[in-house]
Amino acid sequence: MNILDRIVQSKRREVDALRAAGYYQAIATVSPLESVASMAESIRLSPTGIIAEFKRRSPSRGLINGTADVERTVEGYASEGAAACSVLTDTPFFGGAPSDLARASRVAVRCRLPLLRKEFIVSREQILEARMLGASSVLLIASVLTPCELADFAEYARSIGLETLVEIHAPDELDRVTGIGADMIGVNSRNLADMSTDISHAMRMGDEVAARCGGAVIVAESGIGSIEDINNLRQYGYSGFLIGERFMRESDPIHAFHVFLTCS
Numbered sequence: 001m002n003i004l005d006r007i008v009q010s011k012r013r014e015v016d017a018l019r020a021a022g023y024y025q026a027i028a029t030v031s032p033l034e035s036v037a038s039m040a041e042s043i044r045l046s047p048t049g050i051i052a053e054f055k056r057r058s059p060s061r062g063l064i065n066g067t068a069d070v071e072r073t074v075e076g077y078a079s080e081g082a083a084a085c086s087v088l089t090d091t092p093f094f095g096g097a098p099s100d101l102a103r104a105s106r107v108a109v110r111c112r113l114p115l116l117r118k119e120f121i122v123s124r125e126q127i128l129e130a131r132m133l134g135a136s137s138v139l140l141i142a143s144v145l146t147p148c149e150l151a152d153f154a155e156y157a158r159s160i161g162l163e164t165l166v167e168i169h170a171p172d173e174l175d176r177v178t179g180i181g182a183d184m185i186g187v188n189s190r191n192l193a194d195m196s197t198d199i200s201h202a203m204r205m206g207d208e209v210a211a212r213c214g215g216a217v218i219v220a221e222s223g224i225g226s227i228e229d230i231n232n233l234r235q236y237g238y239s240g241f242l243i244g245e246r247f248m249r250e251s252d253p254i255h256a257f258h259v260f261l262t263c264s
Helices: 003-020 023-027 039-045 070-080 098-111 124-132 147-159 171-177 200-212 227-234 253-263
Strands: 050-054 084-088 115-118 137-141 163-168 184-188 217-221 240-243
Touching: 003 023, 003 124, 023 124, 039 084, 039 163, 039 184, 039 217, 050 070, 050 253, 070 084, 070 098, 070 253, 084 098, 098 115, 124 137, 124 147, 137 147, 147 163, 147 171, 163 171, 171 200, 184 200, 184 240, 200 217, 200 227
Parallel strands: 050 084, 050 240, 084 115, 115 137, 137 163, 163 184, 184 217, 217 240
Antiparallel strands: none
16 A cells, blocks of 8 residues: 555545544534635736645655744745645644644735645545635545546535645546646646655646646646746746745745745
């Protein structure tokens, strides 16, 4: 069983347990936190196109940053010119929590910074939870969902006011995501099966994704280490750039973001 299989198996058990405990029924009865609309539009209008990420750990690298504060980091990302912020909410493998998203939302509304819930979505309940916690959009990973689930989850997200970032890696996954109305298509240069990263993978896929996905914002994910990488990726149709570990591995992610923009 590869890393992605283990994560998804764990997530399905987690969702089943929360469902049985009545957690999702409970959150559906409270008022949702305010969110900042349209991550896709924010990326289109942004000079940087950068989706900065708040992530404490990863299965491949272990602990990345155990001290950064989510609210301070989100506010700093906004002040430095991020187009959006991705917040990891998985606990066992990434050290995050839904409460991180709720805390980030209170700051993001003030800063007008859209938030992406970065999670391994396997149920409608997680999408509703994202809305209640103040997300603007949710991540749907094509390789862990059936075509019917992808279409259903994308439609359900739209129905409750969320945008979708649909992530692919393998070229054959493109057939499964065209026509479902995704607001954003992400090409992950990291192979989630073994966590290896090759940014040229996104470059090879960019033109075809842009041609086949209509007006969707095309996002490059993983392996981006410099402004030069971003400029190269723009030539292949990308306008969004999800960057996490490049900033979070430093003791001060905000300063790392500033240095990235001004010195790389």
